[in-house]
Amino acid sequence: MTPFVRVLCVLSTLSLWCLSPSVQAEPRTLHYATAVAPTDRPNNRARHWWAEQIKARTNGEIEIEIHWMQSLVKYADTAQAISSGLADIAGMTPDYTAARFPLWALSQTEVGPGDHYIAAEAWRRMMANTPALQEELQRNNMAFMAVYSTGPRVLISNTRPYLTPEDFDGDRVRLTPRSVQAAQQADWEVTPINLTFTDIYSAMDRGTINGAQSAAYLVPLFKHHEVAKHIVETGNGQAMILEAMNLDTWNSLTPEQQKVFEEVNRELELRMAEAGLEELEQAREMIRSNREFPTEYHILNARQRAQWETGYLPVERAYAEKTGKRAPQAVSVFERFQERLGEVAAEVKESGYPWERDKVAER
Secondary structure, three states: OOHHHHHHHHHHHHHHHHHOOOOOOOOEEEEEEOOOOOOOOHHHHHHHHHHHHHHHHOOOOEEEEEEOOOOOOOHHHHHHHHHHOOOOEEEEOHHHHOOOOOOHHHHOEEEEEOOHHHHHHHHHHHHHOOHHHHHHHHHOOEEEEEEEEOOOEEEEEOOOOOOOHHHHOOOEEEOOHHHHHHHHHOOOOOEEEOOOHHHHHHHHHHOOOOEEEEEOOHHHHOOHHHOOOEEEEOOEEEOEEEEEEEHHHHHHOOHHHHHHHHHHHHHHHHHHHHHHHHHHHHHHHHHHHOOOOOOEEEEOOHHHHHHHHHHHHHHHHHHHHHHOOOOOOHHHHHHHHHHHHHHHHHHHHHHOOHHHHHHHHHO
């Protein structure tokens, strides 16, 4: 073969290679851990939407595999699992690991609105001007994804409705740690019981306890209405869920992929807030209309809520001040979070939720 013919062959081969369809790389799978069951509920539909959007907007480069019901990691170990990379992404409760996340633990509240959207949006606004929160995540080898709230707390009981602290009347009640402090400082007549959340049903069924703190949307899921005669939605306090990604995983993504996550995560926050409010309404309706296990559902008025906040507010501030010994910005985070809660609550009262405003604009 002459040199001229050899060159022609090489050029022909290169031309064919350039014209052929590009070889698609295998999609990368990221592992997402959650404690919830894969049921058809609004929150889970939002999670499925998020996973689908990540795949679509990265052109199939990233796929999310959801590991349900603690199948990848126990919920109590979620923070360590994200830090180590056992889970690429997961939702965690910062208050469970307050020693590692002192500032993030302040996202759990016993005062202020327990509304899903108001709480999450208020924390986001406060977070935007608090670099220390991002630094706290980075020290634990995490990158921020999203936040959403579990919504309003409820007090369940089988004696009488706990409309004010006076209604405890010596009952044995499973309370959060800060509620125990409030009870002690305000001299509430209650016997606090240390009990894991999953044991509430059996303890109330046996009569070991008379009542417990829970979250409204969890009542149907854990069937607490079967062992409670009264459920009181206090309107005060909530717990925040932090969605985080392993920092090494985040740094391994391309800038384009990171941008997709940032955009989709923000949309997820709004969808989770709307889904949480939808599940709250479903829980209320299910409890009120359940003839097999009739339970009285109460929503506190402003005067009753104020009586609870009178006991909780000094404890919340004291907790922030104590945390400030380890994290200097703690009191500032607490105060600004409370300010943003009031700010967002006023906006919602005047103009509704963002998705409601969008529907009005479309008309």
